Amino acid sequence: MISFVIRRLAQSAGTLLGGAVITFVMLAASPGDPAERILAAQGKESVTPTAVAALRTELGLDRPLLARLWSYLRDVLTGDLGSSWSTGRPVIDELGSRLPATLRLTVAALGLAIIASLVLGLAAAWGSGRLLDHVSRLLSMVFLVVPSFLLGVVALDLVVVRSGVGVVISDGQWGTVLLPALILAVGSAASWSRVLRASLLGARSAPFLTVSRARGTTGLRRLLVHELPNSLPPFVTIIGIEVAVLLGGAPIVESIFSWPGVGRFTVQAVGARDMPVIVGFVMISIALFVAASLIVDLVNAAIDPRLRGR
Amino acid sequence: MITSLRRPRRTIEHSMPQFGRIDQGRLGRRVLLHRGGRVGVVLAFVLFVLALVGPRFVMDPDVPDYTNKLQPPGSGHLLGTDLAGRDLLARTLAGAQTSLGAALLVMAIVTIVGLVVGVLAGSAGGVIDTVLNRLMDVVLGIPGLVLTLAMVGVLGPSFINLVVAMAATGWAGLAKLARSHTRGAGQRPDIIAARMAGAGPVRIAFGHVLPGAMSLVLVASTLRLGETVVALAGLSFLGLGAQPPTAEWGNMLSASRQTLAVAPFQVIGPGLGLMLTVLASTLIADALRDVNELRNSR
Secondary structure (H helix, E strand, C coil), X not given: XXXXXXXHHXXXXXXXXXXXXXXXXXXXXXXXXXXXXXXXHCCCCCCCHHHHHHHHHHHXXXXXXXXXXXXXXXXXXXXXXXXXXXXXXXXXXXXXXHHHHHHXXXXXXXXXXXXXXXXXXXXXXXXXXXXXXXXXXXXXXXXHHCCHHHHHHHHHHHHHHHCCCCCCCCCXXXXXXXXXXXXXXXXXXXXXXXXXXXXXXXXXXXXXXXXXXXCCCCHHHHHHHHHHHHHHHHHHHHHHHHHHHHHHHHHHHHHHCCCCCHHHHHHHHHHHCCHHHHHHHHHHHHHHHHHHXXXXXXXHHHHCHXXXXX | CCCCCCCCCCCHHHHCCCCCCXXXXXXXXXXXXXXXXXXXXXXXXXXXXXHHHHHHHCCCCCCCCHHHCCCCCCCCCXXXXXXXXXXXXXXXXXXXXXXXXXXXXXXXXXXXXXXXXXXXXXXXXXXXXXHHHHHHHHHHHCCHHHHHHHHHHHHCCCHHHHHHHHHHHHHHHHHHHHHHHHHCHHHCHHHHHHHHCCCCHHHHHHHHHHHHHHHHHHHHHHCCHHHHHHHHHHHHHCCCCCCCCCCCXXXXXXXXXXXXXXXXHHHHHHHHHHHHHHHXXXXXXXXXXXXXXXXXXX
């Protein structure tokens, strides 16, 4: 188990390093002179060529590419992501002050999606072939095909504007998280419940379940005690993968509900082509995604010792 | 219930069994025999036909008529009109052309890039394989929409750039698939025969292995059509893709937001278009999975 953890940690570090290299390439490839952008952001009246040249030297932009990559990697490692080209403030502060709001939204969505998919998946598997299964599968299908931004726009209009429940502009606290989190969770809940149903039905054909049935256990007991634990690894795995989907969906949902998180901030940064902020968001997403995958693998290895081998 | 711990990002490629070569005709027939698959294929066909010829039978989607703005659905305007008095049916059909056309373009690019990179990595081996494989791992290790968003930031927000950004981030999963298909190919009888007939490594890779991997990769990329359309619309919704006045489902939804309280019917066209596209794509994907499971269990 320990060697497995060490191997996985090394793998995660590799992904982070690769991500940092890719973001460096993006920074280097993006048009525009960072020095000019920063001076303009600081509100300097006249940007003189000498001031630009001085800042370029200060930022090290006149050094060879490989030397810049090296110092970039060192900066990222120490949490220095540069300054925003729009506001002039350090990216780490800009994103850091907005990250808690995004984490609240994502964690709430994750919780809602897990509960909803467990209910839908277990219901479908318990009543397989019968009405309960059909209703549950229909619900999953409906949730799966509705894009989050369509659902978000309609929900904002119906729930907030017409019924007066909730607020149009969120403060990013737990009190207003329910509706945005629900919208973010819907698609994931649908696809997870489909995975759970399939793996519950797959577990049903195992020999120990025939034995259990022969012993006269009830269907519900078999479902919860025998089938569910054996179906968990694929379910946990898909949750880990879909953390990426939640992270990618956050900018859209945050924009609709004016949620003051990093996603909405990044969308504005993309519009303004504020590269350091965009790169900062990518690095944070990679870190969260890598952490989620790591947790999932450790949970799975804890559930099923056979998975530790590789 | 053993699932591999090394999990790439997307599910569809990996829920497909590692069949050597797809018999496309047989696979197509089986999907058509599958009830959900049949519905999905018919739906997809209808959507493509509507996108292709629909715009010819309606009025100009871009001409404003300010005397007729925000008309509810009814005679004259089947889906109503928007804030500028433009016919929403016409814009929905034009939007179908934009969205589906762009999605097809993205798919074509990622299929070609994925195939070439995957086959190259798989057949070259050694350093080239290691480097390309690491690159795929890193691209797959970044949440897809996040990477696309960042690429749009590099290139600047426009619809063409969005298509390029989607292509630049979507190829890696397909390349993995092509690579895994290629790596086992050296032992296949047809490849041994080609080698004995004197074909060089390049000719074997691109003349013999690549065509076999093509059907596999093509199926996998087709399965992502719905996902691609939604991603394109989502980023256009955020103002980072198709720009007004271009009719596109995402930016139509975005434009309807300010007047939704008085004219909620505006979401019908683009909303239905998006949902039916995803539905068709999901039904076909499910059918393919079922069909393959049937074949594997025999």
